[in-house]
Structure formats: C-alpha cells, structure tokens
Amino acid sequence: xxxxxxxxxxxxxxxxxxxxxxxxxxxxxxxxxxxxxxxxxxxxxxxxxxxxxxxxxxxxxxxxxxxxxxxxxxxxxxxxxxxxxxxxxxxxxxxxxxxxxxxxxxxxxxxxxxxxxxxxxxxxxxxxxxxxxxxxxxxxxxxxxxxxxxxxxxxxxxxxxxxxxxxxxxxxxxxxxxxxxxxxxxxxxxxxxxxxxxxxxxxxxxxxxxxxxxxxxxxxxxxxxxxxxxxxxxxxxxxxxxxxxxxxxxxxxxxxxxxxxxxxxxxxxxxxxxxxxxxxxxxxxxxxxxxxxxxxxxxxxxxxxxxxxxxxxxxxxxxxxxxxxxxxxxxxxxxxxxxxxxxxxxxxxxxxxxxxxxxxxxxxxxxxxxxxxxxxxxxxxxxxxxxxxxxxxxxx
Numbered sequence: 578x579x580x581x582x583x584x585x586x587x588x589x590x591x592x593x594x595x596x597x598x599x600x601x602x603x604x605x606x607x608x609x610x611x612x613x614x615x616x617x618x619x620x621x622x623x624x625x626x627x628x629x630x631x632x633x634x635x636x637x638x639x640x641x642x643x644x645x646x647x648x649x650x651x652x653x654x655x656x657x658x659x660x661x662x663x664x665x666x667x668x669x670x671x672x673x674x675x676x677x678x679x680x681x682x683x684x685x686x687x688x689x690x691x692x693x694x695x696x697x698x699x700x701x702x703x704x705x706x707x708x709x710x711x712x713x714x715x716x717x718x719x720x721x722x723x724x725x726x727x728x729x730x731x732x733x734x735x736x737x738x739x740x741x742x743x744x745x746x747x748x749x750x751x752x753x754x755x756x757x758x759x760x761x762x763x764x765x766x767x768x769x770x771x772x773x774x775x776x777x778x779x780x781x782x783x784x785x786x787x788x789x790x791x792x793x794x795x796x797x798x799x800x801x802x803x804x805x806x807x808x809x810x811x812x813x814x815x816x817x818x819x820x821x822x823x824x825x826x827x828x829x830x831x832x833x834x835x836x837x838x839x840x841x842x843x844x845x846x847x848x849x850x851x852x853x854x855x856x857x858x859x860x861x862x863x864x865x866x867x868x869x870x871x872x873x874x875x876x877x878x879x880x881x882x883x884x885x886x887x888x889x890x891x892x893x894x895x896x897x898x899x900x901x902x903x904x905x906x907x908x909x910x911x912x913x914x915x916x917x918x919x920x921x922x923x924x925x926x927x928x929x930x931x932x933x934x935x936x937x938x939x940x941x942x943x944x945x946x947x948x949x950x951x952x953x954x955x956x957x958x959x960x961x962x963x964x965x966x967x968x969x970x971x972x973x
Contacts, residue, residue, distance in 0.1 A: 590764035591706070592717060595699060597753075597760040598658065599721025601665050602696065604729035604750035605688040606634050610814040611734040611831035612743050614821060619743065620678050628939030630685050631814050632932045635806065637689025638696065639928030642921045645697040649917075654698060658761055661691040666754025673748035697924055701917035704907050711907050712900075716849035719900040723842030725753065726813060731835030734817075734827050786915045789906075789922040794969070798905045798919070799926040801965045805898040806931025808869075808958045811951075812891060813838065814935050816876075819948045823879055837888040837895065844896025849904065858901055858908075862966035866959050869894035873956045877949070898962070902927075908972045934958075 609616065609630050617627040648657045668684040668691075699718060707714045729750055736746040789795035813834060820830035844865075852861055868890055875887030906919035938951050 587764065590760075592714065594757075594760045594764035595703070595714065596717055596721040597757040598662060598695065598699065599718045600725040600728075600753045601662055601750075601757050602692050602722050603726040604753060605665060605669050605685070605747075606631050606810065607726045607813050608729035608733040608747055608750055611730055611817045611827060611834065612737060612746060613814065613818055615737065615743050615827070616681075622678065624939040624943045625936065626678070626939075628814075628936045630681050631810060632936035632939075633682065634685045634689030634692065635810055635928050635932030635935070637686055637928075637932075638693040639925045639930075639932065641690045641693035642697055642925040642928065644690075645694045645701075645921055646917050648694055649698055654702065655761075657698060658695060659758055661695040662754050662757045662761065664688070664691040666751045666758070669754060670748050670751035673742075673744045676744035693924070693928070697917060697921045700903060700907070700920045704910075704916040712849045712853050712904055715900055715903050715907070716846040719845035719849070719896075719903065720842055722899065723838060723845040723896065725750075727835055727838035727842055730813060730817070730838055731831055734831030738828055786912075786918065787910075789919045794909060795906070795919055795922060797965060797969050798902070798909075798923045800930075801905070801962060801969060802902045802923045802927030803930025804958050804962045804965065805902050806927050807934035808955065808962070809895055809899065810931055811934045811938055811958075812895065812955060815938055815948075815951055816888065816891075819876065819951065820884060822948055823881060823884065825881075833885065833888050836885070837892045840889055840892025841896035844893055845900055848897040849900045852901070852904075857971055858905075859966055859969065859971050861897065862901060862969075863963060865894040865897040866963045866966065869959045870956065873952060873959065876952050876955070894959070905969070 609627075613627055616622070616630070617624065620627075645657075652660075665688050668687040672681060672684055700715070703711055703714045703718065733746045736749060737743050740746065787795075789799075816837065817825075817827075817830040817834050820833050821827065825833065848861065848865075852858065872887040872890035872894075875883040875890070902923075903920075906916055906923055910916045910919050934954065938954060941950050941954075942948065
C-alpha cells in the first residue's frame with residue numbers, strides 16, 4: 578500500500594498520528610536529565626545508580642527491538658502500536674503515585690520495551706506507505722522525537738520549581754501518550770499494515786532478503802546508530818549537570834538544554850528535506866559532526882557564555898544524526914520486510930551501545946568528580962562517527 582491508496586485526508590491524519598506517537602519516544606528518558614541531581618539527592622543514590630534510570634530504557638530499546646516484527650505478525654500493527662503507546666502512558670503516570678527508586682527502574686524498563694517495539698514498526702510502515710517521500714516523513718518522525726525531548730528537558734525543571742515535586746514533573750508527560758493513542762485510533766485502519774510473508778510469492782521473495790547480520794554495510798549502520806544514540810542521550814542527559822557544576826541554576830540548565838534541542842528539532846526536519854534536494858550523506862555527516870566537535874571544544878572551556886554558544890551549535894549534529902541514521906537502512910533495502918529486519922538489527926545493537934555510555938559517565942563521575950572526562954567522551958564519540966561516515970559513504 579502506498580500514499581496513492583490512501584485518501585488525502587487519511588494521509589494527513591496518518592502523518593499527524595506518526596508525529597503524535599513520535600512525541601512519546603523521548604520524554605520518559607530526557608525529562609530525567611534536568612532533574613538528575615534532584616532525584617539523586619532525594620533518593621540518596623550514587624551517580625551510577627541514577628544513571629540507570631536513563632541507561633536501562635535505552636538498552637531495552639535495543640534488546641527488545643526484535644519483538645517488533647513478531648508482535649506485528651501475531652496481533653497486527655494497530656493493536657501493537659496502541660498497546661505500546663498505552664504502556665508508555667501508564668508507566669509514565671505511575672511515577673507520580675509510586676515515587677520510589679524501584680518503581681522508577683520498573684517504569685524505565687517497561688517504557689524502553691514499548692519504544693523498542695514501536696520504533697522499528699514506524700520506520701517500516703513509513704517505508705511501505707510513503708515509498709517516494711520516506712525521507713520527508715522520517716523528518717516529521719524525527720521532528721516529533723526532538724519536540725518531545727525539547728518539551729521534557731525545558732519544562733520538567735520548570736514544573737519541578739513550580740510544584741516542588743519531581744514525581745509530578747516526570748509523570749506529566751503521560752498526557753502525550755494518551756494524545757498519541759487518540760490520534761492513532763483516529764487515523765489508523767485495518768488496511769494499515771507492515772506486510773510479512775502472506776503469499777507464496779512473498780515467501781519466495783523473502784528467501785532472497787539479505788540478512789543484515791551477514792552484511793558489512795548493516796554493521797556499519799549499527800555502529801553509527803549506536804554512537805549517535807550514545808551521543809544524543811549522553812549530551813541531553815548530562816549537559817544540564819555539567820552546566821549546574823559551572824554555576825547554572827536548575828532552571829537555567831534546563832533552558833540551556835532546551836535551546837539546544839530547539840535547534841535540534843528544526844534540523845530534524847530541515848536536514849532530511851535538504852538531503853532530498855542536495856544528496857550526499859557523507860558530506861552532510863562530516864559537516865554536522867565537525868560542528869559538533871566545535872561545540873564540544875566550547876563546552877571544554879567552561880565559560881558560561883561559550884556554553885550557550887556550544888549548546889546552540891550542538892543542536893546541529895543532534896538534529897541531523899538521527900534522521901540520517903534512520904534513512905540509512907531505507908536507502909539500502911528493497912522492501913518493507915527487509916527494511917524492518919535491517920532497522921530492528923540496527924536499533925538492537927545501536928541502542929545497547931547507546932544506553933551504556935550514560936551509565937559509564939555516571940560511574941566515572943562518581944570516581945573522578947570531574948566533567949572534563951565526560952566532555953572528552955563526547956569528543957571521542959564524534960571522532961568515531963566521522964570515521965564511520967567515511968566508511969559508510971554515499972548511497973550507491
């Protein structure tokens with residue numbers, strides 16, 4: 578099924594639903610960043626322990642990504658998406674009513690699993706239903722991810738300051754999930770599916786589908802996705818504590834991260850559109866990663882004014898890396914089945930890599946009490962991604 582088989586109204590409703598669902602893919606994780614020190618002090622945790630609240634959901638996004646095609650095959654796309662977004666909403670809301678470390682851990686794991694299933698299915702659905710405008714719709718998907726991250730990083734600290742309750746500041750983002758479920762129900766239909774082996778012809782075609790686990794290019798995609806995921810979550814989560822260590826208030830630090838993510842969401846949708854007009858993913862990757870290295874250099878100075886400039890510049894690579902990473906398997910695969918398997922493989926390994934670094938940073942900070950080590954790790958990630966960008970090259 579393509580956009581040609583959907584009415585214009587249904588197409589627009591579906592795009593709105595994709596945006597609404599994508600809003601829920603980050604707040605449960607990124608809302609913790611500005612409140613990291615508050616949670617740690619209130620619950621008497623180490624930096625490593627509090628880092629688990631952000632590391633576990635990201636790791637779960639990887640470990641459980643392979644559930645996406647299984648659930649899609651047995652209960653269908655609509656039921657799967659509704660169930661996953663509902664889980665995100667319920668487990669986010671419960672943080673208000675059971676504000677313990679154990680419940681934060683349980684909710685983080687459940688939310689990570691739900692995101693793990695929803696993400697690959699959305700990518701495969703976009704490939705199948707928007708085959709000629711996949712890049713643009715991926716841009717809208719990425720825009721939703723960035724918007725959710727921006728709202729949660731900017732407003733969580735403000736809500737905490739207004740209410741004095743960090744459980745409320747964490748749980749309020751359940752509203753986005755309930756909105757997402759409502760819009761998905763409005764836009765979806767039984768015809769909206771990610772097709773699997775439903776006929777002899779499709780089964781024969783599936784035999785020829787390249788296994789990503791045996792393809793060098795897919796492994797490069799996995800590594801790149803892992804490093805960009807590690808960079809995004811580590812910077813969004815730890816930039817606020819870095820700023821606080823330099824004398825920022827919790828609200829100022831939250832505003833700093835929000836300014837960075839505002840730039841990010843603008844680039845989330847701009848870069849995919851620009852890439853459609855001016856192809857050449859290697860050129861784009863090297864450009865945005867260079868901007869990121871400049872930003873990291875400004876973070877290193879510790880100067881208050883330069884931290885603001887660095888945050889704005891960092892929004893450029895954070896805005897470009899994810900949509901480009903999502904498009905990589907779409908460019909290299911020939912049908913929705915192959916896209917789903919490649920995307921699931923990329924996100925499985927990638928999110929496991931991405932989830933470990935925030936935990937490593939928390940552990941190292943417990944030992945060194947020095948965020949220069951944190952910033953150095955940021956720089957190493959960007960150098961690694963530049964090397965991978967050269968190896969991946971342009972679309973053949």
